[in-house]
Amino acid sequence: MSVPCKICSKRRARRYCPGVSGDICAVCCGTERENTVDCPLTCEHLQASRKHERPNMIAEEALPNRDIRVAEEFLEQHQHVVMWLAAALSAAIEKQHAIDCDARQALDAIIRTYRTRESGLIYETRPQNPYAAAIQDELRGSIEQLHQRLAEESGMHTLRDADVLKVLVFLQRLELSYNNGRRRGRAFADSLRTSFPAPSSVAV
Numbered sequence: 001m002s003v004p005c006k007i008c009s010k011r012r013a014r015r016y017c018p019g020v021s022g023d024i025c026a027v028c029c030g031t032e033r034e035n036t037v038d039c040p041l042t043c044e045h046l047q048a049s050r051k052h053e054r055p056n057m058i059a060e061e062a063l064p065n066r067d068i069r070v071a072e073e074f075l076e077q078h079q080h081v082v083m084w085l086a087a088a089l090s091a092a093i094e095k096q097h098a099i100d101c102d103a104r105q106a107l108d109a110i111i112r113t114y115r116t117r118e119s120g121l122i123y124e125t126r127p128q129n130p131y132a133a134a135i136q137d138e139l140r141g142s143i144e145q146l147h148q149r150l151a152e153e154s155g156m157h158t159l160r161d162a163d164v165l166k167v168l169v170f171l172q173r174l175e176l177s178y179n180n181g182r183r184r185g186r187a188f189a190d191s192l193r194t195s196f197p198a199p200s201s202v203a204v
Helices: 026-032 044-050 072-077 079-095 100-118 130-154 161-178 187-195
Strands: 015-017 022-024
Touching: 015 026, 022 026, 072 079, 079 100, 079 130, 079 161, 079 187, 100 130, 100 161, 100 187, 161 187
Parallel strands: none
Antiparallel strands: 015 022
16 A cells, blocks of 8 residues: 655655655655755765765855955865864754754854954844844854964964854855755855864864
């Protein structure tokens, strides 16, 4: 006896979906994945679909904060900061059970805050989205922790606001590249999770 899809109730179920705790058809898996279904990142079918997703090609004129240049040389020289903040962002997204768009709003807000410092002002931009605001708080705390650890390990304050800003802009552009456009998409979060493990120490 065939089992109907738990989502459409029309087609025959072909696979188990942990997002709906039931069996669904392949069509609904493809169309509803990360749209109406909150897919666990460990779902084998979600992970299989990731292999077919390609990063978005963002035109230079469409890049946010175009006046901030983030060169490969900078990323290599500040790899410890990139790794630290990427891992912190990944942990914050996971802690809040957030999606990529929440991360985008959080990054936009904290970047705006850092940009005000360049003009000598201190004005914190806060997103209305509570998930994004919570991610922003986690990131700010992680940056403060990084300041402290670098000072302890090097004996001096070696982390500049301008460098933090560049790394945040890099992560912002990375999110745009990996965002798959699905309402509940977490392709960017998935890429952070697999590419940036939490560092145990800071290499200065």
